[in-house]
Amino acid sequence: MSQNQPAIEVSHLRKVFHIPQRDPGLGGAVKALFRPRYAEKVAVDDISFSVPPGEIVGYIGVNGAGKSTTIKMLTGILAPTAGLVRVLGRDPHKERVANARQIGVVFGQRTQLWWDLALVESLNLIARIYEVEPKRYKELLEQFSYTLELGELLAKPVRQMSLGQKMRAELAATLIHEPRVVYLDEPTIGLDVVVKEKIRAFIKEQNRAKGTTVVLTTHDLGDIEELCSRVIIIDAGRVIYDGPLATIRERFGKYRGITFETARPLEHPLTLPPGAEVVGQEERRLELRFDRTRASASQVAAAVMGQLEVLDFSLSEPDLTSIVKQIYGGALSEARPV
Amino acid sequence: MTLRRLLSRYTGFSGMAAKEFLAYNIWFWMNLFTSAVAMTIFVFFWKAIYAQADQIAGLGFQQTLNYVLLAQVIAGVGESGILWTFGYQLREGRIALELLRPLDFQGMLYAFSVGNWLTGLLSRTPLLLLALLYGLQPPADPLAYACFAVSFFLGASVMFFFEWMLGCFAFYTTEVWGLGVTLFAIQLFFSGTLIPLDMMPEGLRLFAQILPFHQIVYTPVSFLAGITPVSQAPQVFLGQVAWIVGLAVASRWVFSRAVRAVTVQGG
Known part of the structure; x- marks a missing residue:
């Protein structure tokens, strides 16, 4: 060969x-x-x-x-x-x-x-x-x-x-x-x-x-x-x-998710550290995503807790399924080297 | 590649058969026990029958006793279990891994079966001793033993290829239980494990001789029991070799069709 x-x-x-x-x-x-x-x-x-x-x-x-x-x-x-x-x-x-x-x-x-x-x-x-x-x-x-x-x-x-x-x-x-x-x-x-x-x-x-x-x-x-x-x-x-x-x-690995369970529904917009954003919101559930290189989990958690009464929260890594879903949705099309 | 090196790649599987057999020692003792019970029942059964007659189908009591004892000693040893192997490998999806070995699939399983036959025969030594206690009179002619050994291995090979063809059905149905149980019953009767073929009515005997099953019990045992004279050996062997060649060719063809069902359709 x-x-x-x-x-x-x-x-x-x-x-x-x-x-x-x-x-x-x-x-x-x-x-x-x-x-x-x-x-x-x-x-x-x-x-x-x-x-x-x-x-x-x-x-x-x-x-x-x-x-x-x-x-x-x-x-x-x-x-x-x-x-x-x-x-x-x-x-x-x-x-x-x-x-x-x-x-x-x-x-x-x-x-x-x-x-x-x-x-x-x-x-x-x-x-x-x-x-x-x-x-x-x-x-x-x-x-x-x-x-x-x-x-x-x-x-x-x-x-x-x-x-x-x-x-x-x-x-x-x-x-x-x-x-x-x-x-x-x-x-x-x-x-x-x-x-x-x-x-x-x-x-x-x-x-x-x-x-x-x-x-x-x-x-x-x-x-x-x-x-x-x-x-x-x-x-x-x-x-x-x-x-x-x-x-x-670069696209997906740097983001982490953080989900809060709050005592009352969110009434006014949140002030968040740079790199963090709200991605989902239900009545007493709040889903955020933050850029690991720009903010830490504790900064985001502290910011939210300062503005809302939080009952519980959890951190998550983006899993493959959600990445694939996002790619399939076209999120990576401009970065596609094919 | 020399023949010896090629063979050595396959004979490893024969050794695995022996090792696997030894891994189940409870099974060994259970098997020995049930076989000993069966042998005892047969001895008393035939004693009762010969109390009424001196000869049945030209066989005297001692000849029949010899036959029945020896048939019980080797009962089941020459079976290859290929049908169950295929069923298991297909159900568990293991066939894919076996096909990934860089060997001929049939050659690999044949080598494994040879190992099984040898271990099976050795493991029946205690039963042979029991048969001697029950009055087995082994032949004096060493040639009879040689004929037994040769016709047993040829016969077991015939059944290996025969069962291989049946096993190919599993590739389409993935279910072998019904076929396996039917095969077991037919084999038990037509192999001559229960009664020597000579005692069957003419028509049935001819039918049994057309089928291949008798080659793993009746054919080899009849040499030792003095039913088939040693002088007929070349003729018997030739017949067995013809069976092997025919079935080997046919089984490979059937298998190549069957395996396509898996490799084309997915397992």
């Missing part, structure tokens, strides 16, 4: 599912038996992007946006309806086995490990399947044991592991053959902050040391901030943003 060939290339990718339709009740079931009807669902609609070797790209979008469908087409287990996919120069669906040797995949909700056996048995088998040199395998096992703190997990059957332990085990299993391209589908889902940190550090380290190309899907903005310099946001099967994370962070 030449130096400037992209690790992943996707052009005009499309995937349409045919979903069987049936009327409710027994009558509908019988009718569907003789005359099946199908509805078309466009899961991925004309997606194009390319990822250079060694990049970590965040592939994000709300549930049902088409993330997993894209990942499945990239791994080769799903055939595209139209369009082109090339991973390290290969068609992953037509050359499934050859492609599989070069890639690693983590589906956050599933496991490739042997449920009833000690982790080390699964790792030994995987090393054998991928023909990892015994000496190299030993080295990697030591490294992984250290960074992922596998120590006592190696002898433990997977079914007895906690969620966080399972994910660390899964990552070790996925990267033990040193794949050149790795797909991580929600690798930190349901994990606590400490484990998340470990996993992010591990991914970063693998990428830095080996130039591994990583495609990461997640709902956790922390993962993106920590790992990705570039994000691709998709919605309803289309790319709605492809560019640096910095742009998004």
Whole structure:
């Protein structure tokens, strides 16, 4: 492979599912038996992007946006309806086995490990399947044991592991053959902050040391901030943003929300510190947004409390869903580098 | 890539079968217990029948006893469980991960089944001892043992490919319970686990011999029980190899169609 060939290339990718339709009740079931009807669902609609070797790209979008469908087409287990996919120069669906040797995949909700056996048995088998040199395998096992703190997990059957332990085990299993391209589908889902940190550090380290190309899907903005310099946001099967994370962070990451519950409805306009503004108002609820670089939470809270009797208040980080909604609403269209 | 290296990538799965088997020791003891009970019932059943007759369908008491004891020792060992494996993998969405391994999917599961057969046979040693206590008279000819071993592995392979084809239905229905239970009942009867094929009425016996099920119990056991003479072995093996070749080709074709249902429609 030449130096400037992209690790992943996707052009005009499309995937349409045919979903069987049936009327409710027994009558509908019988009718569907003789005359099946199908509805078309466009899961991925004309997606194009390319990822250079060694990049970590965040592939994000709300549930049902088409993330997993894209990942499945990239791994080769799903055939595209139209369009082109090339991973390290290969068609992953037509050359499934050859492609599989070069890639690693983590589906956050599933496991490739042997449920009833000690982790080390699964790792030994995987090393054998991928023909990892015994000496190299030993080295990697030591490294992984250290960074992922596998120590006592190696002898433990997977079914007895906690969620966080399972994910660390899964990552070790996925990267033990040193794949050149790795797909991580929600690798930190349901994990606590400490484990998340470990996993992010591990991914970063693998990428830095080996130039591994990583495609990461997640709902956790922390993962993106920590790992990705570039994000691709998709919605309803289309790319709605492809560019640096910095742009998004500037636009949305600097704002925090603060919500007050007040004793009485607001009667006169509030005087607020610079950078803060009211974004929503109900009878005894007040939603504010402030620019973190210009005001602090305590300044905003103090200002409001000085003018109103506050019963309760809460702070919030903007979540991915609301960012995507805003982008979809056109808030970023002028900043779009496409 | 040398053949040895290629094989080693697959035989890892055979080893996993043994390790997985050993992970369930309560299951092992339960299985041994129920098999021992079944064997005991069979011994008394056939003793009662032979109290009325010296020969049934040309088989004397000792021959039948040998057959029935050995059939009980290996009952179920040659099954591959492919149907249940497919059902489980499709229901749990695990098939995607298995297809992502850089190996031939069928080769991988075949290697796993070979491991299961070997472990299964070894795990039945206590039952063999019990059978000897019940009066099993093993043959003196070492060739009979060799014929048993060869025809057992060939027969189990035949059933592996046969069940593989049935298992492909799961890709369309994602439900295998009904098919699995039916298959179990048919297999129990037509494999010759309950009675030797020789005792079936002519028509039924012919039908049983057309079906592949007898190859995992009747065919191998009849060598040890002295029903099929060793001299017929080449003919038997040849027939089994023909089954394997035919079913292997057909099962791969059916699977490639079935897997398309998942990879095109999404799992």
